[in-house]
Amino acid sequence: MSFSFQIAIAFIADLLIGDPKNYPHPVNVIAHLAFRLETFTRKSISNLKVAGILTTISIVSLSFLTVWLIVEGFSFIHPWLGWITSILFIYTTLSVRSLYVESLPVLQYLNESNLVKARESLSNIVGRDTSNLDKEEIVRATVETVAESTVDGIIAPLFFALLGGAPLAIAYKAINTMDSLFGYKNDAYLNFGWASARLDDLANWFPARLSLPIMAISACLCGLSGKNSLTIGMRDGTKHPSPNSGFPEAAVAGALGIRLGGTSFYSGKKNVKPFIGDGSRQLEISDITQSHKIMFLSALLALMFVLLIEISHQPF
Numbered sequence: 001m002s003f004s005f006q007i008a009i010a011f012i013a014d015l016l017i018g019d020p021k022n023y024p025h026p027v028n029v030i031a032h033l034a035f036r037l038e039t040f041t042r043k044s045i046s047n048l049k050v051a052g053i054l055t056t057i058s059i060v061s062l063s064f065l066t067v068w069l070i071v072e073g074f075s076f077i078h079p080w081l082g083w084i085t086s087i088l089f090i091y092t093t094l095s096v097r098s099l100y101v102e103s104l105p106v107l108q109y110l111n112e113s114n115l116v117k118a119r120e121s122l123s124n125i126v127g128r129d130t131s132n133l134d135k136e137e138i139v140r141a142t143v144e145t146v147a148e149s150t151v152d153g154i155i156a157p158l159f160f161a162l163l164g165g166a167p168l169a170i171a172y173k174a175i176n177t178m179d180s181l182f183g184y185k186n187d188a189y190l191n192f193g194w195a196s197a198r199l200d201d202l203a204n205w206f207p208a209r210l211s212l213p214i215m216a217i218s219a220c221l222c223g224l225s226g227k228n229s230l231t232i233g234m235r236d237g238t239k240h241p242s243p244n245s246g247f248p249e250a251a252v253a254g255a256l257g258i259r260l261g262g263t264s265f266y267s268g269k270k271n272v273k274p275f276i277g278d279g280s281r282q283l284e285i286s287d288i289t290q291s292h293k294i295m296f297l298s299a300l301l302a303l304m305f306v307l308l309i310e311i312s313h314q315p316f
Contacts, residue, residue: 003165004310006083007158010090011303018097026063026092030174034059034181038192048191056178056195063174068167089166093173095153096299099146100292106142107288110135129265139283144260146291147215147252148245152176154299155214156207162306175203201243208244211298212237212251214305218297219255222290229255232277239274246276252294253277256287 019025037058041051067089075082102125109118118138119130126141133141156176161169179200182193212233220226232254233247239261240246253260259279264271 002310003162004307006087006165007090007161007306008303010087010161011094011096011158011299013087013091014094014096014098016097017091018101019092019095026067026089026170027173027177030059030063030177031181033062034174034178038182042192049194052182052192053195055182055192056175056199059178060171060174060199064167064171067170071166086166090157090161090169093157093161093169095149095157096296099149099153099295103142103146103288103292106138107285107292110138110285110288127266128271129268132265135285136283139285139287140260140262141264142288143252143256143258143283143291144249146288146295147248147260150215150295150298151208151211151244151248152204154295155211155302156204158302158306159207159210160203162309172203175199204244208247209237210302211248214298214301215248215251215255215294217301218294219251221297222255222293224255224290224294225257226255228257236274236276239276241273250276252291255294256290257281258283258287 034055037055038051041055042048045051045054071082071086071089074085105121106118106125109115109121115133115135115138118135119133122133122138122141123130126145128141130138130141156172157169160172164171175196178196179193181196182189183197183200184190184193212230216226216230216233218226219229229251233251236250236253237247240249249260253276257278257280259275259277261273261275261277264273
C-alpha cells in the first residue's frame, strides 16, 4: 500500500474522528519524554545550548526510530497490520478536525456577544494573554491561529508523510512539539530551546511557502480574492518574526482584505509584530468562518497535491 493511500485514509479518519480525548496520543508521549530528557541534560551538561541540541536530536531520532520499528514489526507479522499501524500514526499527526473544533467555541461565543467565554476559549488555542482582548482582537488572534496551524497541523504533516511515511511524519511532529515546549525567547529557554526552534524553522520552511498557492486557490474557491491572497502572501510573508508563520497569515489576510499582526501580550510582556495585510476594512466575526473555509479547502488541496505526486510517479 503506497504512502498516498495510507495518507488518504488517515486524512478521512481525522475528518471523521479528530482527536478523541483520553487516548495515548503520540504527542503526549513525546512531550513527556522531552521533559524527562530536558531534566537530565540540564543537570548533566553545563552548556545549555549543547544540552538543547542533544535533547532535540535524541527525541527526534527516537521518535522516528520507534515508529519505524513498530511499523516494520507489525509488517513482519502481516503486511496489513503494518499498513494499519502506519495509517494510525499518520492520522495522529493531522489536525484538520481538531483545529476547527477547538476554534469553533470562540466563534460561537462571539456570536452570542459573550466576550468572557470567548476569551476563555481563545486561551485554549493561543499563547498570548486573552483576558483583556476586545472583540476585534479576539477575531484577529483566532484567524492568525487558524492560518498558522493550517501549515504545522495539516500541510507539513502531509508533506512529511509523503516523503517518509509514518516515521517521518511523527519525527516532524516531535520537532513541532519540542518547539512548542522549548522554543521560548526567555531566560529559561533562550539557549536550551535554540536547537528545537531552529529545527522547527527548517522543517516548516517549504510547507509554509507551499501554503501560499494552496491558500490562494482555496480563497478563490471560497469566492474571495485568490490574487490578493497570493500578492499579500508574497509581499508580507517575511514580515512576521517567525520565518514561516507569516506566509499563511499573509495569505489569509490578503484573501479576506484584513490586517493581522500588531500588539499582543505574552505573560504580561508587550509584543509588537509588524502589520500583515492592507486592512481595507475592520475585522468581523465572519472572518473566523471564512478562515475555517480556507483551512478546510487548503487541507483538501494539499491532500490532492500529495495524491497527484504519487500518481505521477506510478509506472504506466
